Amino acid sequence: MIEERITVERKVLSENDRLAAEIRRRLTERGIVSLNLVSSPGSGKTSLLEKTLGALNSKLKIALIAGDVQTENDADRLLQAGGKIVRPIITGGACHLDARMVTKALEQIDLEEVEILFIENVGNLVCPSSYDLGEDMKVVTMSTTEGDDKPLKYPAMFRRSSALIINKTDLLGHSDFDLERAKENARSINPDLELFETSCRTGEGLETWYEWLIRLVRDRKARDAE
């Protein structure tokens, strides 16, 4: 039974990898930077994207794919925050996005109009780590109310991410969360993590995040122009 399950899971993953490679090819040939945003439920991914839209909508051509288990709440919020290209994915119970869902969502996006694509995954620190969506990199968000041991408890996600956003820094001091320990734990799992510390409430640290995004797009353009 377990063997049978593993065999099918391998097949599902290899089919996913095939579709993800195709997405990656399409996005790369158009010079689009793509980020797969992962986190626990409630870490503040959507708030962060709302702020990002507010700050960068006039500077970058942004598209967003917002995955949710059951509602379009996140997609609605991103539209209201000024998102020009926003596509919801309702997984209907599934605990992660997969490349097939993203392929479908991309069919409804004019990629000529996009410089950077954010894919907001389902809130889940486990399953999304196994599914390549064809993105350039995963960005994991954790909030200061979640406990500083999360990188140790969910190592796969932190290992497979290129950047870590520690969000809700305005709540530091209201819990036992130790920022330095959190960063140490994260680096012990993945020393190459790009680290950001942000508060969507006070705006603290957001500028650094925005600058990083702008640099990603600029560097991609420069590389493609070579």
Add this chain to the structure above:
Amino acid sequence: MIEERITVERKVLSENDRLAAEIRRRLTERGIVSLNLVSSPGSGKTSLLEKTLGALNSKLKIALIAGDVQTENDADRLLQAGGKIVRPIITGGACHLDARMVTKALEQIDLEEVEILFIENVGNLVCPSSYDLGEDMKVVTMSTTEGDDKPLKYPAMFRRSSALIINKTDLLGHSDFDLERAKENARSINPDLELFETSCRTGEGLETWYEWLIRLVRDRKARDAE
């Protein structure tokens, strides 16, 4: 491919249900109350159990099974908090506990010494909702830093739970979390939810939770004695 996957998933779930029924039979015939604790990562399940041990260790015979993806951090914390019977389960990457894992953990517990069993599931608001562990009921915890729309976004978990603990009430007012809206959202998904509002930091609301647990055990004993 999808059909094949669904067939195997059905088989896995039905095998799980068989094992869960066996667990339920064993726990019930010994008069043990069992709770399957589910939530996002970082909602405060372990802190809540630490407090519960401190308050009820001398009043009830408590056993705990602590599931974690990769570490034994939670089990260690529960031992340090005075847990007499604590069994860790490391899922090794799996995003939920299943009945097979719980069966194994139960082999190492003398059930004659137990009145109430807490099973702390992996932090994940999606997958654990599909796996019956043979428990009397699921208890879902959400924290006031997660967003009051979580019941709408992860309805299966709230529908299948019998009680909801809204934790970290000391942080109310530090975010846009609206307690009344959260409760409304939860009740719209499941009107029968037993509701608790707690703060492990200030102790607010914990007494009500303890009394409920004591009553569960007492009522079970009374019913078994009839």
